[in-house]
Amino acid sequence: MCYTLDAKADHRPIILCEYSHAMGNSNGGLSDYWELFREENSVQGGFIWDWVDQALLKTDNGYSFWAYGGDFGDEPNDKQFCINGLVFPDRSPHPALSEVKFLQQPVSISESQNMVYIKNRYDFTTLDHLNFEWCILLDSGTELLHGQFDVRELQAGSTKSYKWSDLFPEIYVLLDSTKTKKLKFSRWFLNVYGVLSKKTSWADQGFIITKSQILLPVQSFSIPKRIHSKSTLKITKSLGALSVCSCDSSYSFNLVSGTLDNFIFQGEKHITRGPELCVWRAPTDNDKGGGFVSFAHRWQGFNLHNLQNLDVDVRCVHDIDRDFELNIVQTLGSPPNRAVFKVFIRYIVNQAGHLTVDCVIEPVRKVPPLPRVGFLLECCPVLEVVNWLGRGPHENYPDRMSSAFFGHFSSTVDEMHVPYIVPSENGARQQVSWVSLGSKTSGAATLFCSKGSLFSFSASHYSDAELSRSNHQHQLVRNESVYLHLDAMHMGLGGDCSWFPCVHPKHLIPAMDRFGFNFKLAGVKRDEDAHTVFERLSDCNT
Numbered sequence: 001m002c003y004t005l006d007a008k009a010d011h012r013p014i015i016l017c018e019y020s021h022a023m024g025n026s027n028g029g030l031s032d033y034w035e036l037f038r039e040e041n042s043v044q045g046g047f048i049w050d051w052v053d054q055a056l057l058k059t060d061n062g063y064s065f066w067a068y069g070g071d072f073g074d075e076p077n078d079k080q081f082c083i084n085g086l087v088f089p090d091r092s093p094h095p096a097l098s099e100v101k102f103l104q105q106p107v108s109i110s111e112s113q114n115m116v117y118i119k120n121r122y123d124f125t126t127l128d129h130l131n132f133e134w135c136i137l138l139d140s141g142t143e144l145l146h147g148q149f150d151v152r153e154l155q156a157g158s159t160k161s162y163k164w165s166d167l168f169p170e171i172y173v174l175l176d177s178t179k180t181k182k183l184k185f186s187r188w189f190l191n192v193y194g195v196l197s198k199k200t201s202w203a204d205q206g207f208i209i210t211k212s213q214i215l216l217p218v219q220s221f222s223i224p225k226r227i228h229s230k231s232t233l234k235i236t237k238s239l240g241a242l243s244v245c246s247c248d249s250s251y252s253f254n255l256v257s258g259t260l261d262n263f264i265f266q267g268e269k270h271i272t273r274g275p276e277l278c279v280w281r282a283p284t285d286n287d288k289g290g291g292f293v294s295f296a297h298r299w300q301g302f303n304l305h306n307l308q309n310l311d312v313d314v315r316c317v318h319d320i321d322r323d324f325e326l327n328i329v330q331t332l333g334s335p336p337n338r339a340v341f342k343v344f345i346r347y348i349v350n351q352a353g354h355l356t357v358d359c360v361i362e363p364v365r366k367v368p369p370l371p372r373v374g375f376l377l378e379c380c381p382v383l384e385v386v387n388w389l390g391r392g393p394h395e396n397y398p399d400r401m402s403s404a405f406f407g408h409f410s411s412t413v414d415e416m417h418v419p420y421i422v423p424s425e426n427g428a429r430q431q432v433s434w435v436s437l438g439s440k441t442s443g444a445a446t447l448f449c450s451k452g453s454l455f456s457f458s459a460s461h462y463s464d465a466e467l468s469r470s471n472h473q474h475q476l477v478r479n480e481s482v483y484l485h486l487d488a489m490h491m492g493l494g495g496d497c498s499w500f501p502c503v504h505p506k507h508l509i510p511a512m513d514r515f516g517f518n519f520k521l522a523g524v525k526r527d528e529d530a531h532t533v534f535e536r537l538s539d540c541n542t
Helices: 003-008 029-037 098-101 169-182 295-301 464-469 528-537
Strands: 013-020 041-051 056-060 063-067 107-112 113-118 130-138 143-149 159-163 186-198 206-216 234-238 243-246 248-252 257-266 268-277 308-318 324-333 336-349 355-363 372-379 381-391 405-412 430-431 434-439 446-450 457-460 482-490 515-524
Touching: 013 029, 013 113, 029 098, 098 130, 107 186, 107 206, 159 243, 159 446, 186 405, 206 234, 206 405, 248 336, 268 355, 268 434, 268 482, 295 434, 336 430, 355 372, 372 457, 372 515, 381 446, 381 457, 430 434, 434 482, 446 482, 446 528, 515 528
Parallel strands: 013 041
Antiparallel strands: 056 063, 107 113, 113 159, 130 143, 130 186, 186 206, 234 243, 243 248, 248 257, 257 268, 268 372, 308 324, 324 336, 336 355, 355 515, 372 482, 381 405, 381 430, 381 434, 430 457, 434 446, 446 515, 457 482
16 A cells, blocks of 8 residues: 555555554554655655554453453454554553554654754644753663753754754764764764653653654774684584584584584573574464465465474584684474475584574575564573663564664563463564573673574574464463574565455565575673674684
8 A cells, every 4th residue: 555655647546444453563654654644745644553453351261361362252253353453452552552643743853964854743843842862872772971952942843954963973974973982892882862851741850752763974093803712612422412622512413314413602502492484473363364365374384483404414614723613414304204395504604603694595496575584592580680782672574663662682581571461472672683582690701692693583482383373472381491593584574454364565575596694693691791702802813
């Protein structure tokens, strides 16, 4: 619908009665509509269907849960089709509400050629009820400087341009500050927040009304190469298994399946299984829409939820003066011989104890649009603390991430879970530079980062199969282990409707001859900073 509207030359006013359907994990593509709504054309806006999940609280066998069609013995019924709100029945927000708020915010701030443009989108109000605060954020998560500026005089419906120096310190001043403080970074951002100057009947003083993030010009400066601790690799081979130890890290590989059986750091086990190719997600309501043409039905037709090893070839290489290398070729598909993917994996353990995983995935038959291309690891229960550098803090997806700013965020695995009334794929974070899972026992952590590219991740105590199996949150069986997804690509959510495949083309994962993904893994000591270890890994050639 968004593309059709954009193409039509019609001067009559257009208001869409339902342009986004908020059923479960949905509302992808909102930014495409709002880009169109903001243009000077006849499309004035529209309505999201709808505000609240329409469910009733019910108790069954001691469990309270949100009940929907069919839970009361009612026949016929529409199942969860009225569970389609931006907020839960108790009015707590879905993550999508953050996206709606951001796209509908009444003030926009942009920058071009050392000029700052501020637009007041209010129809009748100046900005005298807002205080504007700013901060300079480095990609290390460090706040460099912060301050305030005053644009209260900006009239309703007007746009005003300001010299950068009228509102913020000059770039060279900011750069000098990073040098004085000996701060290293690759990217830096200006964050601006417009907050209520006084308490109102509906929100407290300091409540954020508008926010903007601007990527500042990249500054090139040399970072001295770090000296890496090294140790002689110790390799032990037994029946069907091989272990490689260096420094504080120990990796055990399964020579039958070609997977990592465990990773132990400073005597504490962190990883128990993986990485294994994952090209499936627990279907959302939108994924299920469309019957035989739905994404979920087509994924099931290729058994993407249960790919099995049909053939494995394992070869080892050990350079005594340098690294250990393990090369794996897997054929994945459905028994007995319906191959779907050929997977080439190269594990490299260097003398510093870091693991590099290089992967190439080749479909051997034409597959439908994939929900994700990535790898799944199963981690130990102690790894409950999540830190990441990427978009956040709330859940976000490729077609619903405008409101998720870049930054350094912390959470727990339990807090990452979004309790959609009908369980499904949830909790992802996009454009991530690194993620670490920290031990609640020892304080050590395992860091995951990609070689030169951003990726998506999610961490959960619920497997994809468990999320797909359950119809209600109280039916989910929580696993003590942590399921970590690292995705090179993740499909959008869609949201134009929930009864037909509706992910916009630019957010689909197209059919390709091959997909590539590589990432690194390293232990982080209790007294180390994850970003420092990330920079150290970035210095390595392997």
